[in-house]
Amino acid sequence: EAGVTQFPSHSVIEKGQTVTLRCDPISGHDNLYWYRRVMGKEIKFLLHFVKESKQDESGMPNNRFLAERTGGTYSTLKVQPAELEDSGVYFCASSQAWTGVKEQFFGPGTRLTVL
């Protein structure tokens, strides 16, 4: 069974540009999560989809970040316009469970560098 995949693995852009990150969850997993790790800090929750619906986007930093999951399969996270403080590793995770303990399986992450 394929794990969570993310594309690209690295992205280097200049301040003010737009970047779109993609996440493909494990097949059959309705729950999809985005997280971010800024250097020196802990991994922080950004938002949660159940199928195509956003359940909780309380962790999104500001309105420069837009996440979508059309069709309830893969998800994209767009940063527009990017700022220096957006640099970090963006992780995606997926989970199958609807109730009980929700084991989340993580992808390899996208390392974003904003210059």
Add this chain to the structure above:
Amino acid sequence: QKEVEQNSGPLSVPEGAIASLNCTYSDRGSQSFFWYRQYSGKSPELIMFIYSNGDKEDGRFTAQLNKASQYVSLLIRDSQPSDSATYLCASHSGGGADGLTFGKGTHLIIQP
């Protein structure tokens, strides 16, 4: 604000010994707890989860939870050099919409 605290290390343990990793959490509403292992540049890999007070064993790994003390630990028996990694502790509130709250991780080094 929900917080999970871990000693960043590095924690150095001789090969074959028991490695003990600890974590405390601030949110008493947390329901379940997860231990992830992360090798440098790789994805966090789920090792174990625990949601009941007491011990939970899986192979060389034992997770321990004490909700009264808001304390979670992970024991690794017969430590191997391949266990050298960063270990992340995370909590979950149990609600349908919340993500995980992570600690910064403990860097574990197993000395051959």
